[in-house]
């Protein structure tokens with residue numbers, strides 16, 4: 001098919017509200033997306049919404065042994081949940097060795113980040129029900145709840161719609177549960193990277209809301225199955241939380257006999273320069289949901305789950321899906337893990353991230369075009385005075401062949417490929433600096 005027909009052909013059969021370009025899978029390379037329709041190339045600052053760790057056509061992905069395994073895995077779509085293969089075991093080994101932190105012995109695989117979070121919630125519901133002595137599958141558990149946060153994005157699946165609350169169009173008009181939603185006490189940063197808002201007051205407000213939710217009925221402490229949070233909220237605005245606050249959540253979860261659930265679908269899998277964002281904060285959860293860059297989505301869970309003998313990781317069929325992830329994704333994920341480890345890409349992205357953050361702070365200082373530059377590794381954002389100013393910047397950058405993302409009401413975020421070089425990141429910084437001048441001149 002002629003690439004120039006792609007968008008029209010698609011539009012005949014489905015909604016086509018994405019980027020007005022046609023990715024050339026052969027000619028796209030590293031941090032550059034080649035548009036098969038126009039012949040132009042775009043600097044990739046969005047990485048398919050933080051889901052593509054090594055950019056396009058990484059030389060390591062051309063390895064003949066890897067390609068042979070990938071071919072085999074793609075020829076038939078086996079149901080990994082019940083039919084096991086060497087290729088699957090090699091992936092699970094690599095993930096458990098290099099990605100899963102010490103002390104988390106349970107894994108579950110599924111396709112889709114929303115479903116990963118949903119299964120973290122299911123693990124918590126099952127655990128809590130049994131902690132309350134409800135072991136009969138006929139027992140009513142409709143009173144169990146997931147405490148969650150404002151500006152959270154956890155997906156658009158059944159349960160996750162009750163905890164996602166970024167924009168109304170994502171969850172409006174669908175039936176939802178009314179579970180406690182707590183203020184999100186996020187940090188603002190000055191041009192030197194210091195927290196510059198009254199973060200203790202913010203956290204006090206959140207803690208007061210948590211305590212009010214727990215105390216709102218005598219049995220409430222017994223109804224909270226999980227406290228769910230993104231260790232850094234992505235879609236909701238790249239909102240960062242202090243380790244002190246995460247430690248408070250750990251304490252509340254322990255006190256309420258609830259599980260602490262982290263959603264690392266966007267922040268996890270080496271994007272922050274560590275396997276998981278929570279490792280920067282140092283407060284361990286009970287369950288972590290992952291997806292996007294890991295290719296295979298799912299959850300890993302720690303020893304608190306074992307307080308229940310027949311937890312969902314032990315009892316058959318409580319959480320499951322036919323394909324249990326996808327074998328092709330498993331083979332690709334294993335190769336990504338190998339290359340990330342072999343090429344030291346976690347450390348590399350920390351260095352490049354620091355360079356971009358410092359560069360963005362310089363631009364912010366000299367132009368006053370934006371503020372609150374924040375981030376770590378490949379996950380970087382800044383804040384504009386108005387949503388319109390942000391939108392104009394994202395548009396202008398796209399018009400000049402640089403793809404970045406909006407988030408929250410007035411933030412712009414970068415999701416950089418882990419392989420981006422300092423020179424390529426300078427291209428991004430120069431593009432932002434030029435855009436601030438153009439936008440200011442309008």
Ligand SMILES: Cc1ncc(COP(=O)(O)O)c(C=O)c1O
Pocket residue numbers: 049112113114115117153154155156230234235263264265266267291292
């Ligand atoms: C933090 C977080 N959780 C869950 C999801 C949902 O993932 P998916 O779109 O793969 O269902 C996303 C997607 O952006 C996300 O950012």
